[in-house]
Amino acid sequence: MTDVLIVGSGPTGLTLACDLALRGITVRVLDGRCGPHRESRGKGLVPSSLEVFARLGAAERMAAVGIRGVILRKYFDGAHINDTPTGDGLLIGQFQVEEALRELLAGLGVPIEYQAQVVGITQDATGVTAELADGRSVRAGYAAGCDGGRSSVRKLLGIPFEGRTEATETMVIGDVRAPGLSRDHWHQWFSSDGGGMLLCPIPATDIFQLQASPELGENGEPLPPSLEGFQRLFDRHARVPGIRLADPTWLAAWRVNVRMAARMREGRVFLAGDAAHVHPIAGGLGMNTGVQDAAALGRTLAAALTDPAADGVLDAYEAERLPAAAHVLADTVGRHERVLAAVREPGRGTEAGLA
Template structure:
């Protein structure tokens, strides 16, 4: 087997999709007997919408999601007023998606799972990993039922308490973001409109929020409890919580589908790779839920790693390409951890930074800028949408290939060429990576061959 992916959350399913469309033999294994049942990571940022566009799931995500509602503040049963959660930004040609979409995580995973199966991929449920060993040629993964699977590479996408990360002995460095315990649950509630994210702040700093989940008749309950409080995750406990914090009665909570408790923490794995094993998603970085960065950063880990594994396993690229995964994604995840912690503590407002359109890899060894005075877009930047010769760029980018803007012919297999770049790119020739970032930029195509040879194309 080429790749074993441990964990069928958004990270593992995204990676499975990307590898399946590249013809890489991969298996996703999941300890649980089914997909995750809760709403937990419910925000899909604009950059992740672009990723989902490429992977063929955006239409389904948009159909099942909705815009973020305004927050309605309540005090002693009275409405004090409403406020937007995000700074609005108008779409333009380069960024057609500018606002986050709300969709419960369980629904996102259903959509990703359906796409994986459509592409011929598969998930083995009820397969809990207990350990692994590796050598120069592959990794042997051990399961709770006594069986083993050998793969050329393994990707740990098994969450913040990752069994694989611990088996590797990779540590995580981090801090508590908030000392208070939190409760999150999916509930049905009477007596609240579904047009607002209802917030019930308390004088002691504790709070309750009830957010309508798009495409369902449920609300996501999120509560910050007083320090030292013991969370009660039973239906009766959640009913008491709602009655204590809001004007609603306990009987107004008519059903609970899922509940969990946590203490917000920010942590970053000391390494994202150990030999032939890679860490991705929550196994590599743990975020506060504030600002909606965790799931999105995780999906983009998978998107970054997928094309690199495909290039090495199927296209003959050099093994050194895999080393750029940790180089690029660990720095990116660290920046997102700072951002989500800042949002949680009220130091950063949700807006331009949280939509993740400005993230890039200018400092990466894969980003080569040969122009003497680049103006605007540079190597390492996200490649904006636009139109060239009647072709929409996001349509041209879609698929597991590179795209060359500013050349009449492709210099190698696996590259699609368009004769020019949009004016918004500025002057030059641009080679766009399979994950939608500019890998190489030059005034002419001179030097492009050397870059392709270094990458192994």
């Protein structure tokens, strides 16, 4: 029987899988998707995450791809106002983080099993059984739901996802090319009439991650993201002639979610990452919080498997990470509010959410 079943192969699930496999613990990693994505999504690692990856042996892979010391170039009403250096984190696309972790995991002999959608979970005194959509079942001693904000595992366990979700999208996001635009800066354009656009160069690629306030239709509702809409927003806020956005490989709309699972453990099944908590993106703490969840859960499961009779060892994970998640939710709400206020002032940008 497998020691630990991990559902989801994003940064959280892959970090946990690498951590456990390096300890000699057997793992299986299931993912309902058809295969890996190549979307920038979360795009920064903070020092505490880099420490985790250094311990796992993946930090050098990531450092070879990522960039430190990115300059935030701020514009207001089309005019360049100033440049602000960032701190000691690493700019790197989420798909690049996942690639490095998959490479490490493959070297440990653990494949990712795609098209493996979990539709049922039962557990008893000795383990967990996951039922898959194709009729198969998987048995393990413990299981971890690392399957994102819409977590199937959380829903199957009946764990409430408490908090709020704003009714309207507040941002459109995507990965695009912008031939002719400098890749030496994270461009941040804001306008006095409200709104703005950010284009962040994803290292070792020719793509930028685009973030912008959405276009509004005739009814005042946000329009769905599209390349044509991105171009109109760029022309409105950046006012840089001759730049044509191209080749969108990711188009999405984002709204503020502030939610946390009522608990992060149900018997032998645990939640980690976005499956357990979602929050505003200000400060770039989403992927990083999931990495810390994975590190804590790895310690907990290793201790439980080493000494199954140890009293209370499984309680350690939730005791550590549930208060941490609550703190991150409150912290990022404050960061988000600071950013929204800051960008109305010429020369200020997303650095207001880093403090």
